[in-house]
Structure formats: C-alpha cells, structure tokens
Amino acid sequence: MAHVITRPCCNDASCVSVCPVNCIHPTPDEPEFFTAEMLFIDPETCIDCGACIDECPVEAIIPDDQLEERDEPYLQINADYYNDHDVEGGLVPPKKSPQLPDKPLHVAIVGAGPAAFYAAEELVRKQQVSVDMFDRLPTPYGLVRAGVAPDHAATKGVEAGFAAVAAKKNFSYFLNVEVGKHITQDELAERYHAVIYAVGAPTDKRLGVEGEDLPNSLPATEFVAWYNGHPDYVNLSVDLSAERAVVVGNGNVALDVARILVSDPDELAGTDIADHALAALRDSKITEVVVLARRGVAQAAYTNSEFLALGDVDGVDVVIDPDELVLDPATESAYDDGTLDSTITTKIRLAREFAERPATPGNRRIVFRFLASPVAITGGNGVETLTCVRNTYADATGPSAAVTPTGETFDIDAGLVLRAIGYRGVPVTDLPFDEGHGVVPNAAGxxxxxxxxxVISGLYVAGWIKRGATGGIGRNRLCGQETAESVIADFVAGTLPEPTISREGVADLVADRGAHRIDLAGWKRIDQAERTAGKTGGRRRVKLVDITALEAAAQSEPA
Structure with missing residues (x-):
C-alpha cells in the first residue's frame, strides 16, 4: 500500500522533512519545488509508515486503499510525476542553528498572512526572540481567511499551525492596528531591532480595455473578498441577475470564482461563506460562467487538482469544445513522442476528457474558451457584452508559447465580468518600491x-510584497523562513540597529491614537463566537464581517 497526495495539497513541504525514505518530491532543495502545482508521493518507494499523514496540515495525504472515487485520479497523477523525474534518496540533513548572542531580539511583523506566520514560526523557536504581529484587520490569517474559497475548508487547515505560533509566550498580536495610521514605520524602527513587512499584494492587475470600469465589471480580488466576508468589501455592488458571467483569466482564482457562481447555494450554506454573499447567490440567475484564457490549454495557469475538482461539483457541467484545445507545435510534438512534462500532459489529458463528457440537461455550466482575449466591454448602465479577439501562436516554444491576435473578433453576452489576471503589490509607506515588478526591492528579504x-539595516519583507504575487502557501513558507533566517543572521553578525525606545509602550501608543487593539485573547473570543454561531447550521463558522461587531466580540466575556 502507498500513500497518495490529493487536491488540498498546500506545498508547505512539512511532509518532506518527516519522510524516512525521501519518497515525496519535489523537495524544497529541488528547483522544481518553486513552480510545482503540488507535491507527489512515489508509489514505488513509499513504505506506508504514515509519518506524512500525521504531519500534513491540510489532510491531503490518503492511503491508496482509502481513496474516495473522486480522488482516484491522483493515483495516476502521483505516479506520472516519477515517469519523467529522476530523484535521489536520502534526507536533506537538518540545518545547523547559529549560536545567538546572549541578549533579546525584538521583531515586529506587519501583516498576519501565511508568509508573516512562517517568518514568525522560525523566529519564536528561539526563546530570546520576541515577535509582535501587527495587522489592520481585527482577524489574522490574511488570504487563508479572506482568499481561500469557502468550499475548500481543508486548505484552511494550516490555520492550526498558525494558532500554535500565536500561542507561544514570545508572540503577541496587535490586530486592528494599522501601521502608518496608529504607529509609523519610524516609530517601529525606534522600538524593534527588525521590522518585517509581509503585507501581500492587495490589488488586481487591470485588463486595459475600453469599458473596464462599467458597473459589474469587477476585479476577482474584490469578488473573492466579498464572498469571504472581508470587512472592506461587505458592501461591494455585485449584480447576479444575468444568466451568464465571464471570468477573464484561468488561474486557480478564476476557477474558484467560476465554481462559486454556479455551485448549489444549499451546498455553500454548509461552508463559512459570508451570509450576505450566500443570500445573493440564492437569488442569482447565473447558469453559465465562461472562463476565458489568452493562451492555449497547455499554458493554462490553473493547477490540475483544481481543474479536476470542477468535475465533482454537483449539478455543474464542465464544457470544452474540442476545437478549442489547440496545441502549439512544440507542445504537440512533445506530447506525441512522450517527452512532454507530466504535469502538462495531465493538463491536456484532463481537458480532452472533459471535452468528451456529455452535457446534462438542466445543469449549470462552466465553459472554457482558449486562445481568446477581451478587447472591449460594452453596455448601458452596466456590463452587457464582452468583445474578444481570437489569438494564434506567435512561436513554438511550448509552455511559454507567446500568442498574437488574429483580428477575428466575437461577442459574448454577459451581465458580469470578473478579471482574474493576477494580484499586484502596492507601495508601502516609507519603503522603497519597484513599480515595474510591484515589490519592495530586497536581497533574501x-x-x-x-x-x-x-541594504537598509533592520528592514525586511516576506511573501508577495517580497517576490511578487506568485506561489501559494508552500512558497510562502520558504519565503518567510528565508527572511527570518536573514534576520537571525544579521542579529548574529551584530548589524541590526539597537532600539532607542522600549517596545513595552506600543500598546499605549496605538491606543492613544484611536486603535482598538485586539490581542490573542480577543481573537480567541472572535473565533469562538464565529464557531459557536456556525454550530447551529452545521457550519465551520459564521463570519463576523463588520469591524464594530468584531471589536465587540473581541471584548465580550465568554458564555
């Protein structure tokens, strides 16, 4: 019996370090780790010890004899990886911890998402290091709370690890405290040896087409935040009265929003989707979502696991015209002779299998369109039509094949257009910023x-603001750890600036400026209130989405 990694895989690689036979790849020391869609277990090497199952934070690893029918394709997906990847046995030796100076190290982390927590996790292992984590929202966990789709509850299992970090005695929350408003960067620098910014990439990339700002032409970033209950987007105007929506882009976020739009609201009612979004989806008239991709299926940005999972959504057909599955010459040649990378081979195979499935009368639909780009959005008081141009391959370079417009256009009637073409970082007050890449310039953080x-001594970045909006939880783990290691190395080298003011007065400082700080006890009260409210309806939690309500819950006495 072997174990199999399935869809929820978060790529955080915690399973790799506990495997006694090195059967999980790619490892963080292998170049492909940074672009891998997920991790894979070699069925020929796995000894069924169960160590990886115990370690996995998202319950993605399952013995092959316990797979549900919907997860059986992962047997082949895991095995296929090892058809074209040579791996070496033996575990990577653990890193030797540096000897720290015999004095305290105080670190402020701005942001409370995955990269922030992975940096904190590395730092609080050392008892002489104190970490204070700041976030402008009353709740932690960043995109794990406000970005992960509500019907992907398993992925949110990483929160347990974050909670363990927050429970450390040398860790403190400063939630509901906005850096730049309640405390400045200079004031942090005066009170901490090091300040790490892990503020993510909060805005969307734009299409740059006429009509993009019409009502109901929205960034997917805002739509995702709306249905996940982010306080900033509770009142987002979303009109779901048309029968068709178009999602521009074909990454995992595009698949998430398409799936949510056509999922049965009764199924979503068992998740932690925001109540206002659930009510709107119950009244929705949308029966078809078109997912529009600029390039071909071989270059699709979604992961195979997320694409495969669309086939398991009750009452929804995945529709692909076989004529849309055109490969560039280089990919087609490699596919035919069996030399194509297994991940891309699987991508093509799954799409062709979906294309062969018969439609079910009365089902809602997710329709994939490849080699097409939007050129204009038109309508009177809102979106009515999306005009697109057909593309063709401009070269034959396989996975990175470029496309060019043909001049042939077509229209799609739709009442909602969501652009899901990527997140982008924004300038951070008092920090340098690279406009071209949307990041803070840095070297190893x-x-x-x-x-x-x-290098500006004492200032660091982690996560998407450090490297751009690429990679998920696993990549953020390595990114956060790298930054933490840079802080420790500079501490050992004696290059960190010494604070000139004690950090003990930070709570009073931010309170004087109007911040209603929420600490660990306050967050636990919010968490408990949401979970208690969820029990009535058999839900994971019912999210509080109003700042005032969140603040009140943080102050309430436990029942």
Missing part, C-alpha cells in the same frame, strides 16, 4: 534602497 542597491 533584506530591504534595499533600490534594486541591487544598499
């Missing part, structure tokens, strides 16, 4: 005055 410029 150390903030630089400019790209390739001098």
């Amino acid at each position: 150390r903030v630089q005055a400019a790209a390739d410029g001098d």
Whole structure:
C-alpha cells in the first residue's frame, strides 16, 4: 500500500522533512519545488509508515486503499510525476542553528498572512526572540481567511499551525492596528531591532480595455473578498441577475470564482461563506460562467487538482469544445513522442476528457474558451457584452508559447465580468518600491534602497510584497523562513540597529491614537463566537464581517 497526495495539497513541504525514505518530491532543495502545482508521493518507494499523514496540515495525504472515487485520479497523477523525474534518496540533513548572542531580539511583523506566520514560526523557536504581529484587520490569517474559497475548508487547515505560533509566550498580536495610521514605520524602527513587512499584494492587475470600469465589471480580488466576508468589501455592488458571467483569466482564482457562481447555494450554506454573499447567490440567475484564457490549454495557469475538482461539483457541467484545445507545435510534438512534462500532459489529458463528457440537461455550466482575449466591454448602465479577439501562436516554444491576435473578433453576452489576471503589490509607506515588478526591492528579504542597491539595516519583507504575487502557501513558507533566517543572521553578525525606545509602550501608543487593539485573547473570543454561531447550521463558522461587531466580540466575556 502507498500513500497518495490529493487536491488540498498546500506545498508547505512539512511532509518532506518527516519522510524516512525521501519518497515525496519535489523537495524544497529541488528547483522544481518553486513552480510545482503540488507535491507527489512515489508509489514505488513509499513504505506506508504514515509519518506524512500525521504531519500534513491540510489532510491531503490518503492511503491508496482509502481513496474516495473522486480522488482516484491522483493515483495516476502521483505516479506520472516519477515517469519523467529522476530523484535521489536520502534526507536533506537538518540545518545547523547559529549560536545567538546572549541578549533579546525584538521583531515586529506587519501583516498576519501565511508568509508573516512562517517568518514568525522560525523566529519564536528561539526563546530570546520576541515577535509582535501587527495587522489592520481585527482577524489574522490574511488570504487563508479572506482568499481561500469557502468550499475548500481543508486548505484552511494550516490555520492550526498558525494558532500554535500565536500561542507561544514570545508572540503577541496587535490586530486592528494599522501601521502608518496608529504607529509609523519610524516609530517601529525606534522600538524593534527588525521590522518585517509581509503585507501581500492587495490589488488586481487591470485588463486595459475600453469599458473596464462599467458597473459589474469587477476585479476577482474584490469578488473573492466579498464572498469571504472581508470587512472592506461587505458592501461591494455585485449584480447576479444575468444568466451568464465571464471570468477573464484561468488561474486557480478564476476557477474558484467560476465554481462559486454556479455551485448549489444549499451546498455553500454548509461552508463559512459570508451570509450576505450566500443570500445573493440564492437569488442569482447565473447558469453559465465562461472562463476565458489568452493562451492555449497547455499554458493554462490553473493547477490540475483544481481543474479536476470542477468535475465533482454537483449539478455543474464542465464544457470544452474540442476545437478549442489547440496545441502549439512544440507542445504537440512533445506530447506525441512522450517527452512532454507530466504535469502538462495531465493538463491536456484532463481537458480532452472533459471535452468528451456529455452535457446534462438542466445543469449549470462552466465553459472554457482558449486562445481568446477581451478587447472591449460594452453596455448601458452596466456590463452587457464582452468583445474578444481570437489569438494564434506567435512561436513554438511550448509552455511559454507567446500568442498574437488574429483580428477575428466575437461577442459574448454577459451581465458580469470578473478579471482574474493576477494580484499586484502596492507601495508601502516609507519603503522603497519597484513599480515595474510591484515589490519592495530586497536581497533574501533584506530591504534595499533600490534594486541591487544598499541594504537598509533592520528592514525586511516576506511573501508577495517580497517576490511578487506568485506561489501559494508552500512558497510562502520558504519565503518567510528565508527572511527570518536573514534576520537571525544579521542579529548574529551584530548589524541590526539597537532600539532607542522600549517596545513595552506600543500598546499605549496605538491606543492613544484611536486603535482598538485586539490581542490573542480577543481573537480567541472572535473565533469562538464565529464557531459557536456556525454550530447551529452545521457550519465551520459564521463570519463576523463588520469591524464594530468584531471589536465587540473581541471584548465580550465568554458564555
């Protein structure tokens, strides 16, 4: 019997370190780890010890004899990886911890998402390091709370690890405290040896087409935040009265929003979707979502696991015209002779299988369109039509094949257009910013005055603001750890600036400026209130989405 990694895989690689036979790849030390859709277990090497199952934070690893029918394709997906990847046995030796100076190290982390927590996790292992985590929202966990789709509850299992970090005695929350408003960067620098910004990439990329700002032409980033109950987007105007929506882009976020739009609201009612979004979806008239991809199926940005999972949504057909599945010459040649990378081979195979499935009368539909780009959005008081141009391959370079417009256009009637073409970082007050890449320039997390410029002592970044909006939870783990290691290395080297003011007065400082700080006890009260409210309806939690209500819950006495 072997174990199999399935859809919820978060790529955080905690399973890799506990495997005694090195049967899980790619490992963080292998180049492909940074672009891998998920991790894979070699069925020929696995010894069924169960260590990885115990370690996995999202319950993605299952013995092959316990797979549900919907997960059986992962047997082949895991095995296929090892058809074209040579791996070496033996575990990577653990890193030797540096000897720290015999004095305290105080670190402030701005942001409370995955990268922030992975940096904190590395730091609080050392008892002499104190970490204070700041976030402007009353709740932690960033995109794990406000970005992961509500019907992907298993993925949110990483929160248990974050909670364990927050429970450490040398960790403190400063939630509901906005850096730049309640405390400045200079004031943090005066009170902490190091300040790590892990503020993510909060805005969306734009299409740059006429009509993009019409009502009901929205960024998927805002739509996701709306249905996940982010306080900033509770009142987002979303009109679901048309029968068709179009999602521009074909990454996992595009698949998430398409799936949510056509899922049975009764199924969503068992999740932690925001109540206002659930009510709107119950009244929705949308029966078809078109997912529009600029390039071909071989270049699709979604992961195979998320694409495969669409076939399991009750009452929904995945519709693909076989004529849309055109491959560029290089990919087609490699596919035919069996030399194509297994991940892309699987992507093509799954799409062709979906294309062969018969439609079910009365089902809602997710329709994939490839090699097409939007050129204009038109309508009177809102979106009515999306005009697209057909693309063709401009070269034959396989996975990175470029496309060019043909001049042939077509219209799609739709009442809602969501652009899901990527997140982008925004400038952070008092920090350098690279506009071209949407990041703070840095070297291994150390903030630089400019790209390739001098390092600014005591300032660091982690996560998407550090490297751009690429990679998920697993990549953020390595990213956060790298930044934490840079902080520790600079502490050992004696290059960190010494605080000139005690950090003990930070709570009073932010309170004087109007912050209603929420600490660990306050967050636990919010968490308990949401979970208690969820029990009545058999839900994971019922999210509080109003700042005032969240603040009140944080102060309430337990029942």
